Amino acid sequence: MAGQQTLDIEFRGVSKRYGDVTAVHPTDFAVPKGAFIALLGPSGCGKTTCLRMIGGFEQPSTGQVLIGGTDMAEVPPHRRPVNMVFQHYALFPHFDVSANVAYGLRQIRPRLTSSEIGRRTADALAMVQLAGFGARKVHELSGGQQQRVALARALVNRPSVLLLDEPLAALDKKLRTDMQIELQNLQRELGITFVLVTHDQEEALSMSDVVCVMNGGRIVQLGAPDEIYDRPADRFVAAFVGKTNFLDGTVLESTDGAARIRLANGMEISARQSGAVAAGAAAAVSLRPEALRLGAPAGETGLSGIIRNRIFLGSTAEYAIEVPLLGTLLATADHNAAQSDLLKPGDRVTISFNPGAPLAFPASDNKTSQRETSHVEVVS
Incomplete structure (x- = not known):
């Protein structure tokens, strides 16, 4: 149970109000050390507000936020054992890469020696595969490289918790996929708690150990990615997570x-x-959609429909199939399946599905x- 574990983050009756608007309803929340958790939900669901209360950028209206067992009331952001990677990185354009990464180290009191700052900066850059990039200016870097600099700057102070506020939103799809893998590997290597805020279901399911789905300022379901997808707690989760x-x-x-x-x-x-x-x-x-099969096995009764649209996605194809009295159903078929290449809008098909x-x-x-x-x- 969580009470027998070392907890990095706890919410005890935490809520947040802005005037008459309740952004986060009273919530108890416990995250053990070393977890990778994704806060997932639509805009305005309260996920970023929760992240900002952990980081100290917002104070709760009620309740306590604890980090490492210590109440963070009145503790400013720069005094918390937490660092944050922002959506737009917030790098200093007039600094080179090394100066950006070393900025947090230079704020530590008592002051670190120049050699210690240089060593830890070099280690952080090597950690994100940017060794040798220290003298470059920010504008000379690609989007993915800037994202790595932001990560190095956040990790160089050795935080207990790393907060990630939609850090991959500005990247193209291929680079975003690459960075998802790198973040997973980095989290496992460091063993520190990562808290990711995202509205991208694929990102949450692929990167985290635990997904926390939020809606209307409340936690709707929390569990492993496969549990969230295969056993959604209610209709909202089923509709929001995946298709x-x-x-x-x-x-x-x-x-x-x-x-x-x-x-x-x-x-x-x-x-x-x-x-x-x-x-x-x-x-x-x-x-x-992936549970629907185009064609019914011998002896089974299927649904009959007409293909209205086909979306080719490379490895798979998605079909919008109009079924009388049931509406339009979305089915996903393996592109390598013998039949899938032959289907086109206007074709009549039979649909079956797995019993479970x-x-x-x-x-x-x-x-x-x-x-x-x-x-x-x-x-x-």
Whole structure:
């Protein structure tokens, strides 16, 4: 349990209000040492406010923020064992790379010797694969190199916690993917806690050990990336994290963890439950695009539809398929599958799906609006 672990970050009843607006509702939150956690959610959900309260750039309206077991009330940002990498890096354009990285070291009291500053600066640049770049000006660097300088500057003071405020948002897709891998490797090598704020689901799922999904100033679900994707806690998480299709239906039978549902077109299916769905009630069934198969195996009944759009993505192709009474469903097919290259808009297809794929939610899933307090622990 978290109480038996060394915790780097704790929120105890923390909330944040701006006048009449509540940005973060009362929340208990515990992050053990060495975790890589992503705060994920849409704009305005409270994730950046949480990050800024950890960093000391905002003070909570209620509750306590603890770092390493110490209450951070009234402790200014520069006195906390935390450093932050900003979205736009915030590098000093009139400094060279070494001076940017060494800036934090020169603020330490008692002062470090010049040789110590030089050694630690060189070590930090080598850590982010920029050895030999110290004399260059910031404007002479690529976007990815500037991002590495910002990382080196944040790490050179050896913080207990590194805060990352959408640090990859300004990079192109290929460079962003490369930097995701480098950040993962760096975090494992250093063993310090990383807290990443992002609205990019792919980034959160691919980089972190734990994903914290937020909405409306509350924590909706916290868990491992595969748990968040495969077992979303409510309809919001299912819709926000990745792509999904929602099919309307009526619950015929409900047992512990499973339900029998009749879809709007009369087809009956079995589904896992997320939240209680009662017999006779309306339900929404989530089906991920990759769970849909184009074509039904022998002996199985499928859904019949017409392809309206095809999006070619290289290794896969996405098809928007209009199914009578159910609407348009998105299906993802392997590009190497024999049939996928032959399908085009206007083609009629049969769709089937893996038996364990459907996940049922109450039709009016309002758990998020009902939750008054979020209490979560990150378990390593």
